[in-house]
Amino acid sequence: MSRHSPVAFWTGFAVVLALLIVAPLVLPEFWRRFVTEILIWGLLAMSSDILIGYTGMVSFGHSAFFGLGMYGAAAALLTVKPPNLWLAIVYGLVAAAGVAVFVAYFSTRLRDIYFSITTLIFSQIFYVMIFTWTEVTGGENGLSFRRPALAIPGLFSIPFDSNSLHWFVLAVVAVSYLVLRRITRSPFGMVLQSIRENEPRTRAVGYAVERYKIVAVMLSGLFAGLAGVLYAVHNRFAAPDYVFFLISGEVVIFNVMGGIGTLVGPLLGAAFFLLLREGFSRFFTEFYLIPVGIIFTAMVIFMPQGLLGFLRRRLNE
């Protein structure tokens, strides 16, 4: 798998983590929020990498998991007084898991593009439901709520400011990364990769491929839901736009730009995409997707390994 030694990995991880911990102390407010957003989108991108990069199933429906995570968190924050962060996470994860069971059960019966199209259609089902069920979901306007405090009952309770929120998000994303990395290197992760490489043979060897796929979709959905919860807490609202399939498309873009099957790649891809968007929206205002779309299409054709694969090859030469 990796040619790097564990020492090199942990040193690199510690350096990046340290940089990200220091980041909010030195960056101005705008960029502080920007880095936090990158982390959240990066978590979403990593979650879909489990499917796209490791199992070889391109999901076009991650917005459903992400969005349901948001709405789950919103439900907890609006109905339970006082708003509780941990409850928001639980609700968000339950909502995302519920959707994930549903999507996983049906869509894993299909392969390749059929899987992509089905996940896409599923995310649209949830989009239409959320969009039209105005009494509960707020319809087009979505829901807004107050940000909960970071609290452990009986111990302490501090309201989030932008620094502590950044650190909280960073902690969640870093732990998720380690968990996901562990999963991809576990026997389970190996089976997923063998499904990617040769599904009939994996089945012939005796693995229950369908069951592995269902678990993969669910895992991926859970982490995407977690990203949704973080996003909801960060921005204090949930909106149907985040369930719309364009978000799923952006997630796929993150993956392809960064390099699929690497976990770090999609995170890098998210950062690259958001930077591009930021840069281009200075010149193109809301039409930034024109240059970004062109760059993306060019990358699909000329850089199928993504940025990370490209850099890696460059460094090896």
Added chain:
Amino acid sequence: MLLDQIIIQTVNGIVTGMILALVASGLTLIFGIMDVVNFAHGELFMLGAYVGVITIVATGSFWIALLVATLVIALLGAVIQITTLRPLLGRDPLTTILATFGLSLVLQNYALWQFGPVARKIPEPFTGHFQLFYLDYPWYRLAIALLSAAIIGALWLFLKFGTYGIWIRATTQDRVMASAMGIPVPWVHTAVFAIGAGMAAASGVLFGPLVGVNHAMGLDWVLKAFIVVVVGGMGNLGGSIAASIFISLLEAYASLWVSPAQAVIVSFVALILTLLFRPTGLFVPTPK
């Protein structure tokens, strides 16, 4: 009264179904022959409608607009195929989804940039009505269904009997063999993409008078066309047409009881049931 409503919705469903069939048959033709899932198909539909709007403003004739839009977008399709999809030939079909998704973002935002967010209107070429129960039903709607059927019929005849149609079918059956027999396979692919794009544009112009033309109109259609193509069996022309009408009728009947926005869910459910019980498609013979 309910019976009247049902009959009216049946007519509506068939009319929308024929336009959908026109969009979906282009999509399924492209998929069946090139293994390309064209995510930008809805955008070609939308751009076709815009080219139609521009031509109508310039010439005043709906029929010229229909022709010009079809040709211009077919040309655009050929350019897209040569620049974007030809390099991807032989790679995983999934990469074509990604590339065409990127394209659809570009085209959609280009349309927003060029034409603005305000919906444009294509005037109906003729405005007669006939009495359908309590409704004045426009003749134009029936004309759309007939025109769509005519275009699809022409495509079928072309594929069945035309020399180049036979080339196209040969390429579908066996790309390598076709190429060995001297068929210029890369150009067949370009031509097929152009035909699919032109059909999408034609349906865009035909459908323009019924709703406004705006930059996001392609999204709904490409999703519906995907549903149709899966329900009808990927790459199966007859199946797509049957599925288009089936899905449109379902939605038309459902919108008797719920809002049209929610009626979409019925077609989603149809898709799920199809995938569960007949993943190869509803309207294809059972695979042996």
